[in-house]
Amino acid sequence: MxxxxxxxxxxxxxxxxxxxxxxxxxxxxxxxxxxxxxxxxxxxxxxxxxxxxxxxxxxxxxxxxxxxxxxxxxxxxxxxxxxxxxxxxxxxxxxxxxxxxxxxxxxxxxxxxxxxxxxxxxxxxxxxxxxxxxxxxxxxxxxxxxxxxxxxxxxxxxxxxxxxxxxxxxxxxxxxxxxxxxxxxxxxxxxxxxxxxxxxxxxxxxxxxxxxxRGISYYKVTISGPARDLHSGVFGRTVHEPMTDLIAIMSKLVTPCGKILVPGVEDLVAPLTSEEKARYDKLDYGIADVEHSAGAQIALSDDKAAVLMGRMRYPSLSLHGIEGAFSAAGAKTVIPAKVSGKFSIRLVPDQTPANVDPLVIAYIQSEFAKLNSKNKLSIENIHGGKxxxxxxxxxxxxxxxxxxxxxxxxxxxxxxxxxxxxxxxxxxxxxxxxxxxxxxxxxxxxxxxxxxxxxxxxxxxxxxxxxxxxxxxxxxxx
Ligand SMILES: [Zn+2]
Structure with missing residues (x-):
């Protein structure tokens, strides 16, 4: 009424x-x-x-x-x-x-x-x-x-x-x-x-x-090797370097166009129905709005529905930072002894931290094994929500x-x-x-x-x- x-x-x-x-x-x-x-x-x-x-x-x-x-x-x-x-x-x-x-x-x-x-x-x-x-x-x-x-x-x-x-x-x-x-x-x-x-x-x-x-699963991947920070003039091309290993792993997680490379993660996404697809086409919000709020013309696609669905109904994997890396101004020639990469996946139905975490952990372990590195790897989920x-x-x-x-x-x-x-x-x-x-x-x-x-x-x-x-x-x- x-x-x-x-x-x-x-x-x-x-x-x-x-x-x-x-x-x-x-x-x-x-x-x-x-x-x-x-x-x-x-x-x-x-x-x-x-x-x-x-x-x-x-x-x-x-x-x-x-x-x-x-x-x-x-x-x-x-x-x-x-x-x-x-x-x-x-x-x-x-x-x-x-x-x-x-x-x-x-x-x-x-x-x-x-x-x-x-x-x-x-x-x-x-x-x-x-x-x-x-x-x-x-x-x-x-x-x-x-x-x-x-x-x-x-x-x-x-x-x-x-x-x-x-x-x-x-x-x-x-x-x-x-x-x-x-x-x-x-x-x-x-x-x-x-x-x-x-x-x-x-x-x-x-x-x-x-x-x-969307939900979230937030990860921290840590690689450690030397007992302390080393000098590249003394140890470069002499030891396994944690940062090199970490960058190799982080580069295997997502493509620059947003596709998640962890096998099985995208397969858990509930299929798109035509009823739902029609809602994105109709939304009074478009690529220009997304680019306006991003402050640059950098949308991943020219297709409005694809851009909106990327934010609303598909998972995304973002790389957030590297703890322990040299990040100040200048040209320090350090080899960091231990670095932690942080990234998260925004989850959508039918993904949950419980079904996504094992896929992420197994994939990172297998990618790390391919590096033949003698450094140590650990992975933790810092927080998660469905x-x-x-x-x-x-x-x-x-x-x-x-x-x-x-x-x-x-x-x-x-x-x-x-x-x-x-x-x-x-x-x-x-x-x-x-x-x-x-x-x-x-x-x-x-x-x-x-x-x-x-x-x-x-x-x-x-x-x-x-x-x-x-x-x-x-x-x-x-
Ligand atoms: Zn509020």
Whole structure:
């Protein structure tokens, strides 16, 4: 069902109040990755908790224990589990967001104070750290509660919220909490679908829904030989050199055109259907956009769908660096004693770290054996995570498409993203329900960068979008 006009009118009429609340939230520098800012992450949790309570939610602030950061043992920020309504005749939607932010200092190159929301009337931008990632979307949900409370409107669904304060720092403690809250009588019982608003449109024009994320397997290959660094004038062409071995191995992993050379890895990719292929042809995002964000005309192909699929639905192998190599200026004639090459593979269904790792390890061992080197090889997987893919024909997506069409008068692009948001997979697997990524901000928001912003229109229309989605999802046939 469409959202009631008085809800939409209320959002327009109260835009200034909503922006004021965003300014209050941005003013709390809730940087999770720096121990000296941790008190502000707790402060942000308390702020949200009191806002949620004022708006009628039952809220539980769940402590997650301690962590060691920057050499000190400190408390992890709590997760807020909040709930409004438990009418068995209504669907229950779980909304996830995070209230921590990336670090930001004016010295990083910000034009304005990062923790003071600046409203630029000329461009319509709301500028400040966290405006788009992810305080704007989190407050979008609060705006909806505010409107319904003031208007005396019942919410169309039962709502549950899971807001965390460690997303920018690996979501420490969150998976354990989610697993502990699944089951009869537990917080996540009865959730019919999940909505996460914590990503962005591909561009600045077209709303999108995201139904897939790539996973990752990150490797470190170490070659060691001499007991210490050697001089090439004394030992060149005299001993096996670790760096030479490592470069030989790293050159066998991927072609300059992106094809992964590890046997079997590409064979694990789920086949492309014509329905999915058609989505890439239609996307309002092309080679020019990719090259614009890369800052150079260096796309791997002239075929738009091929370039987009390279990022969204095929695996990629990237070489990241060599630890222990001479990398300073000048011409040092060292033979490094031990070097470690770092590379990762972005995974897509049906790849997992569990089925890809053995292929990578066996291949590197066999390539190393061909070198006839007397140096030593070791390989480790530093971290890994599985890819995630949802069914975009599920009612949760159908409702979000209808809502986008109602608010923006545009059919949203259906996209997959090249990066990872691990909690998505945790919700999908532990709750066994459909998960939707419904972004509020635009592709140029600069989420982890300087001068992060959220356009005023995305905050206000985005609030209407999230609210309209709840109405559309309420009576769609499950
Ligand atoms: Zn985020």
């Amino acid at each position: 469409p959202a009631p006009p008085k809800f939409l009118d209320y959002v327009d009429a109260n835009a200034d109040k909503f922006i004021k609340r965003l300014a209050e939230a941005v003013a709390i520098p809730s940087v999770s990755g720096d121990a000296s800012y941790r008190k502000h992450v707790h402060e942000m949790a308390s702020y949200l908790e009191s806002q949620l309570k004022t708006l009628g939610a039952e809220v539980r602030s769940v402590p997650l224990g301690k962590q060691v950061l920057d050499g000190q043992e400190i408390d992890l920020p709590p997760v807020l589990l909040a709930q409004l309504g438990n009418d068995p005749k209504k669907k229950t939607i779980l909304c996830y967001g995070h209230f921590d932010v990336q670090p930001a200092l004016i010295g990083d190159g910000w034009d304005t104070e990062p923790f003071k929301l600046v409203i630029d009337d000329k461009t319509g931008r709301l500028i400040g750290r966290g405006s788009s990632d992810d305080k704007g979307p989190v407050l979008g949900w609060l705006n909806i509660l505010d409107a319904h409370k003031d208007l005396g409107l019942p919410l169309p669904v039962n709502l549950k919220f899971c807001f965390e304060g460690m997303e920018e720092s690996g979501s420490e403690g969150l998976d354990e909490l989610i697993h502990a809250e699944v089951g009869k009588g537990k917080f996540f019982e009865g959730v019919d679908a999940v909505c996460i608003s914590d990503n962005y449109w591909l561009n600045t024009r077209t709303p999108c829904l995201t139904y897939g994320l 890819p995630w893919l949802a069914d975009p024909n599920h009612w949760n997506y159908v409702a979000a498409i209808k809502a986008t069409e109602a608010v923006y008068k545009q059919t949203p692009d259906l996209t997959r993203e090249g990066g990872s948001i691990p909690v998505t997979l945790t919700f999908a697997e532990s709750l066994g329900v459909n998960v939707l990524l419904l972004p509020m901000g635009r592709g140029d928001d600069g989420a982890h960068s300087t001068n992060e912003k959220l356009d005023r229109s995305n905050f206000i229309e985005g609030t209407k979008l999230l609210g309209t989605y709840l109405y559309e999802v309420a009576d769609i046939k499950a």
